[in-house]
Amino acid sequence: MTYPKPTLAADIAFITVHNAKLHCLLMNRDDATQVGGDWALPGKFVHEDVSLEDTAQAVALEKAGLRDVYLEQLATYGALDRDPRQRVISITYLALVPHSRIQAAIAANPALALAEVTTRWSGETGGQAQATSPEHGALALAFDHADILGDVVKRLRGKLDYSPVGLELLPKLFTLRDVQEIHEAILGQKLAKPAFRRKLLDRNLIKPTGQKEQASAFRPAELYSKTK
Amino acid sequence: MTYPKPTLAADIAFITVHNAKLHCLLMNRDDATQVGGDWALPGKFVHEDVSLEDTAQAVALEKAGLRDVYLEQLATYGALDRDPRQRVISITYLALVPHSRIQAAIAANPALALAEVTTRWSGETGGQAQATSPEHGALALAFDHADILGDVVKRLRGKLDYSPVGLELLPKLFTLRDVQEIHEAILGQKLAKPAFRRKLLDRNLIKPTGQKEQASAFRPAELYSKTK
DNA sequence: TTACTTATATCCAAAACAGTAATATCTATT
DNA sequence: AATAGATATTACTGTTTTGGATATAAGTAA
Known part of the structure; x- marks a missing residue:
């Protein structure tokens, strides 16, 4: 044809x-x-x-x-x-x-x-x-x-x-604040910190590494990675 | 080219x-x-x-x-x-x-x-x-x-x-049971009736018409239509 | 009128959620 | 070394949402 x-x-x-x-x-x-x-x-x-x-x-x-x-x-x-x-x-x-x-x-x-x-x-x-x-x-x-x-x-x-979005936008190690920043950028609005933390951690899609954020002016946050 | x-x-x-x-x-x-x-x-x-x-x-x-x-x-x-x-x-x-x-x-x-x-x-x-x-x-x-x-x-x-799906699969007038049947068919599982009713009605996507189902063997259900 | 079936409304406990406050931890400064 | 300042993390509490069960209403058929 x-x-x-x-x-x-x-x-x-x-x-x-x-x-x-x-x-x-x-x-x-x-x-x-x-x-x-x-x-x-x-x-x-x-x-x-x-x-x-x-x-x-x-x-x-x-x-x-x-x-x-x-x-x-x-x-x-x-x-x-x-x-x-x-x-x-x-x-x-x-x-x-x-x-x-x-x-x-x-x-x-x-x-x-x-x-x-x-x-x-x-x-x-x-x-x-x-x-x-x-x-x-x-x-x-x-x-x-x-x-x-x-x-x-x-x-x-x-x-x-419904989905653990945003992890593809981050390097291998990241802080919870990094993830929240991505969500806020996509949604165009601020999110409450404690609620966001909980929801993210409860899904078991990321895990703490024990390492700390480098070069922070104040208390460094813990670094997380994707669970795979 | x-x-x-x-x-x-x-x-x-x-x-x-x-x-x-x-x-x-x-x-x-x-x-x-x-x-x-x-x-x-x-x-x-x-x-x-x-x-x-x-x-x-x-x-x-x-x-x-x-x-x-x-x-x-x-x-x-x-x-x-x-x-x-x-x-x-x-x-x-x-x-x-x-x-x-x-x-x-x-x-x-x-x-x-x-x-x-x-x-x-x-x-x-x-x-x-x-x-x-x-x-x-x-x-x-x-x-x-x-x-x-x-x-x-x-x-x-x-x-x-997240969406009011299924209404396209129904005729103009339908019962709440019709909608539930569609959702159950798509999901492949039974749903609880009261919870389903509430969620559906709270979204204000359908409205009661006052008319009753015809040709029902027992108590006829109310007919609903899409709100538009 | 009564039995029967289904629709609809009511109720309560469990779980999920949001917001606030309290605590911990680190840096920078004195 | 101590303290102030800033941020991370945890704990608490009241509210809302959810699920399941139950009770009531409404219709048909005998």
Whole structure:
């Protein structure tokens, strides 16, 4: 059977938390025709002989120099006019990466920027997200990537309710405060410390290591690691 | 840019609850080459000039004669060898349809069958699902459709925790028992009646109509409708 | 009218939750 | 060495939520 096939792309939202704020890695588009915004999620086309997962990992490696990132499929976007030049269907992935790893990627590639992600809505319905970076200010997002980023935030918030989310965003050893900071950044609101501690520890997903936080100005917190 | 594009399909899991059991609409494949199983989720190829949502609704209309079904995107499956004949990437949708509507579809198309869906696993990880119909017994599922059905069940169960799921599976008027039966079918376990009532009513997603159930052998229950 | 079945409302104990306060521990300063 | 300051950790308490059981109401059928 032969018929006009649409073009398929895999785009990735590399998410991290920095300074208690949610951030996403964005790429400056140096296309000759700047259609619909200068900044976009890193991505590449899906070829016939490469699996989706491999394509996504290839994006991570080629665009950000990252190996073995935590990936999770988000959704597939296929509106007819999402790219005004040609029909492109985008399979979007969510990548959770510790800030330390993202920093290395940015330093190596000047087209990349780490933008803070904020959302306009407050309820449950979702909506668009906005990206802002210290160097470039508000970033104009290409295609439907503002909608996608909105869905990213929605997914992250939804997962926090039932799932031990956020550990992928942390290094091997971390304090309870680090975890709380991540949850607060994703939810966009402060959480009560004792309640958060209890819920986290009761799930038995992290375990104390006996080691203490280094270079603390005051009493250092205990370091935890994932139970595996 | 030109490169070898993969083929894209939209497949739909039409889900309904019948006799307190979870069911899915499956289609008998009459291909000359019966590769990997006789039964599959209804689907069609995605064309360059049709949106994903429209393609999915077209599947509903062409294969099952259903208009305006409730659709929700599930996930996109793109393993290299999921179809041994050629590379096909499947964007899978979940459709929730009242049993009355499904029945009409089956009567009109002999290639269709409504199969009970059961899962082997019990925990959280997920896994494959099995399809059984009274006429054909255990159905051999094509491609990775057993995995997809497993993800369908997982998604449905996950949504029950936080969302008013199941109302799409019911007619306009329904009893609280109908809703509970749907939840029990999805979760695969019995629920306590008073607790279920409270949680459901406290969410204010359904409202009493003052009307009574018809043709009940004993005391008829009150009929409810969605609040909108 | 009575037995029977199911729907609906009421009640109580157990568990989960949130918020506040108290204590412990470490650093920096004097 | 002692103390103040800041933060981590634990302990306590009242409130809310949950689950299960029970009681009451409402309808059908004999």
